[in-house]
Amino acid sequence: AARLAGTHKAVQFHFGGGSPTYLTSESFKRLFEGLKEVFALEDVGEFSFEADPRSCPPEKVRALYDLGFNRISIGVQDFDEDVQVAVNRVQSFEMTAQTIAAAKDAGYHSANIDLIYGLPKQTRARFAKTLDKVLELSPDRIALYHYAHLPAHFPAQRRILDADLPSTEEKVGIMLDAISTLTTHGYRYIGMDHFAKVTDELSIAQREGKIQRNFQGYSTLPECDMVALGVSAISHVGRTYACNPRDLEGYYAAIEAGHLATTRGFELDDDDAIRAAAIMEIMCQFKLDIGAFEARFKVDFASYFAYELKKLAAYERVGFVTVTPEAICVLPKGKIFVRAVAMQFDRYLRESARAASYSKIA
Numbered sequence: 001a002a003r004l005a006g007t008h009k010a011v012q013f014h015f016g017g018g019s020p021t022y023l024t025s026e027s028f029k030r031l032f033e034g035l036k037e038v039f040a041l042e043d044v045g046e047f048s049f050e051a052d053p054r055s056c057p058p059e060k061v062r063a064l065y066d067l068g069f070n071r072i073s074i075g076v077q078d079f080d081e082d083v084q085v086a087v088n089r090v091q092s093f094e095m096t097a098q099t100i101a102a103a104k105d106a107g108y109h110s111a112n113i114d115l116i117y118g119l120p121k122q123t124r125a126r127f128a129k130t131l132d133k134v135l136e137l138s139p140d141r142i143a144l145y146h147y148a149h150l151p152a153h154f155p156a157q158r159r160i161l162d163a164d165l166p167s168t169e170e171k172v173g174i175m176l177d178a179i180s181t182l183t184t185h186g187y188r189y190i191g192m193d194h195f196a197k198v199t200d201e202l203s204i205a206q207r208e209g210k211i212q213r214n215f216q217g218y219s220t221l222p223e224c225d226m227v228a229l230g231v232s233a234i235s236h237v238g239r240t241y242a243c244n245p246r247d248l249e250g251y252y253a254a255i256e257a258g259h260l261a262t263t264r265g266f267e268l269d270d271d272d273a274i275r276a277a278a279i280m281e282i283m284c285q286f287k288l289d290i291g292a293f294e295a296r297f298k299v300d301f302a303s304y305f306a307y308e309l310k311k312l313a314a315y316e317r318v319g320f321v322t323v324t325p326e327a328i329c330v331l332p333k334g335k336i337f338v339r340a341v342a343m344q345f346d347r348y349l350r351e352s353a354r355a356a357s358y359s360k361i362a
Contacts, residue, residue: 118147
């Protein structure tokens with residue numbers, strides 16, 4: 001980290017990657033103070049961590065706030081007991097409620113709850129009850145991620161029976177029910193699995209056209225460099241991306257040798273930057289102003305993206321988007337599929353074999 005130090009201030013810090021709260025408060029203190037020795041932290045920055053209520057009692061929540069953390073993201077997945085047993089993550093509603101209450105009492109600026117749909121034993125009826133409990137807790141933000149069942153890559157998932165997984169129709173129903181329930185109870189669907197209270201700064205930023213997205217999700221902060229530390233982390237500095245090893249041995253070998261643990265990298269060219277901007281506009285605003293885009297990048301949109309506009313015609317036919325000479329707009333029906341709409345501008349995905357692995361939507 002010392003090689004990265006400079007005059008720039010760190011405006012955002014997120015400690016994730018699973019369950020960092022299994023560390024002791026003293027370990028947290030050493031880590032955070034070590035970071036402050038290298039990086040100058042912005043006084044009003046966003047400093048968050050992922051919390052597992054089973055390892056984050058109220059006293060630890062308070063201790064981490066005193067260190068300087070001001071945001072907390074709490075892993076839940078589902079409150080249904082049968083689902084919890086099926087995924088080997090049993091935590092009571094009361095335990096989670098204690099963590100949320102402790103965060104509010106301590107003065108945290110924001111509390112987020114992570115949920116997952118598509119888990120074994122889940123049904124629309126059961127998940128509706130989980131949503132009722134989440135609304136009772138009233139977090140500032142909610143992330144509802146789709147469960148990816150990849151037992152070949154994750155040995156722990158091999159204990160999950162395929163027969164226990166909800167059908168595709170049931171999963172779509174769960175997501176649509178969640179959007180309906182949350183948006184009628186004071187939350188805004190930000191997109192890409194994220195919700196925020198309509199009074200939250202994230203919702204305000206989206207309404208004002210200022211919202212951004214990075215590897216940590218949606219953000220109100222302007223686009224800035226991101227330095228990622230740890231196994232499999234990806235940094236984004238300027239027009240470059242740098243990836244760390246996926247294995248512990250490779251990562252620690254690089255660090256102990258005294259150099260950055262970068263195994264591969266990528267530098268964006270002008271076309272990459274143009275496409276990245278188009279994707280960002282669609283994912284963050286559900287709209288791309290073609291005139292403003294042309295003025296910014298000095299391109300003729302219709303000719304530059306002729307292939308992409310042709311592909312979007314299928315999405316227009318099913319009512320997911322509207323495409324005019326003035327703008328591309330993602331309609332309410334298409335917001336749940338905004339990732340697929342934005343993917344049409346990804347030239348690398350189009351040219352790779354991976355494209356065939358994604359579900360056909362339109």
